[in-house]
Amino acid sequence: MSELFEQLDFVEDPLFEKVIADILDRHYSVVDNFFSAEEVDLLRNSLLQKYEDDRFKKSAVGNRTNEFIEKQIRGDFIHWINENEKNDAEQLFFNRINSLTDYLNRTCFMGILHKEFHYAVYPEGTFYRRHLDTFQNDDRRVLSVVCYLNDESWDLKNGGELTLYLDNDGKEEEMNLYPLPGRVVIFESQLIEHEVKHVIASERLSITGWLKTR
Numbered sequence: 681m682s683e684l685f686e687q688l689d690f691v692e693d694p695l696f697e698k699v700i701a702d703i704l705d706r707h708y709s710v711v712d713n714f715f716s717a718e719e720v721d722l723l724r725n726s727l728l729q730k731y732e733d734d735r736f737k738k739s740a741v742g743n744r745t746n747e748f749i750e751k752q753i754r755g756d757f758i759h760w761i762n763e764n765e766k767n768d769a770e771q772l773f774f775n776r777i778n779s780l781t782d783y784l785n786r787t788c789f790m791g792i793l794h795k796e797f798h799y800a801v802y803p804e805g806t807f808y809r810r811h812l813d814t815f816q817n818d819d820r821r822v823l824s825v826v827c828y829l830n831d832e833s834w835d836l837k838n839g840g841e842l843t844l845y846l847d848n849d850g851k852e853e854e855m856n857l858y859p860l861p862g863r864v865v866i867f868e869s870q871l872i873e874h875e876v877k878h879v880i881a882s883e884r885l886s887i888t889g890w891l892k893t894r
């Protein structure tokens with residue numbers, strides 16, 4: 681009878697399996713080299729092209745308050761990626777994200793139906809204060825996915841760490857993650873508070889997005 685349950689086109693993927701094991705175990709996963717150096721170059725060039733074309737907007741927080749308060753919370757500039765108008769780099773990006781999503785849905789029944797992703801540029805001196813990614817009363821966000829697009833010369837002294845605030849048996853613990861090129865950090869949007877520390881030097885480049893239900 682066992683063949684009844686076989687899915688002939690299913691191939692186990694060790695990297696995605698690690699993501700799932702991490703999420704089940706501790707609600708976040710860090711995957712280095714999720715994107716290859718060449719892929720990061722393509723995506724960074726795509727980001728920089730749009731940034732130079734001035735298509736980025738100052739990010740907002742929740743319902744618009746005033747600009748001054750926003751600057752005290754987050755200082756990044758963002759540009760939403762439209763999947764219907766994707767360029768080659770973005771096509772490659774979504775292929776990879778879609779395989780992860782399909783894998784999660786097939787193996788964990790996560791029910792991810794939608795996604796939204798934006799480029800982000802944090803200029804020198806900016807940060808994003810501690811927050812949960814559900815501030816817009818949007819409980820459809822299941823997983824937050826952050827992909828770093830800095831180049832190989834990115835130095836740890838540039839700052840801009842992503843700090844995750846984790847619960848270790850009732851005691852808060854900080855996990856500091858550097859925005860290294862090709863690295864992807866995935867975490868449960870409803871659970872993990874986090875912040876982007878001050879960017880001390882250089883521009884910090886990334887794509888951030890959410891896998892969503894309904």
Ligand SMILES: O=C(O)CCC(=O)C(=O)O
Binds near residue numbers: 800826842874
């Ligand atoms: O860039 C990062 O490391 C995290 C960004 C973030 O928390 C957000 O955009 O909500």
Ligand SMILES: [Fe+2]
Binds near residue numbers: 811874
């Ligand atoms: Fe966030």
